[in-house]
Amino acid sequence: LQKLIHLLQATDDPLIQEQALITLSNSAAFSVNQDLIRNLDGLSVIGGMLSNFVPKVKEKALNALNNLSMNIKNQEEIQVFITQVCKTVESDPLNSDVQLAGLRLLTNMSVTSDYHQKMINSIPCFLRLLSEGTERTQIQVLKVLVNLSANPAMTRHLLRAQV
Secondary structure (H helix, E strand, C coil), rough: CCHHHHHHHHCCCCHHHHHHHHHHHHHHHCCCHHHHHHHHCCCHHHHHHCCCCCCCHHHHHHHHHHHHHCCCCHHHHHHHHHHHHHHHHHCCCCCCCCHHHHHHHHHHHHCCHHHHHHHHHHHHHHHHHHCCCCCCHHHHHHHHHHHHHHHHHHHHHHHHHCC
């Protein structure tokens, strides 16, 4: 895992980055690896890939963070990327793989109310995606909205959102 994280930092080759991210994502299926990746500063390295201009690399980084977000301690570190993920969801092409990967990560990050405040500004976007997206996009958006709606503090923001 340490070598993969170092490789991710050391290369500019999108194909190598993509493969390293896929391997890290698959490794995150095991809780011991989730802790190791966090302890090796892998979350910030993977999060750094969110600003990559290659859509496949960005998608794989979102997928890796999604798998890593199943761990509460990892969520504490991943939460710094929520605003960036929301912007990615808003700006990426409708129904793109990157947009769906971002929505999946936001779904996991919104299971508890800890980070709902960071998603408030994206509520109008979520509602737009709900009306304009394909069924796959709509399902992912609904998961985020259901999680947000479980928090009474979000009611006002959900009902006042301009669509």
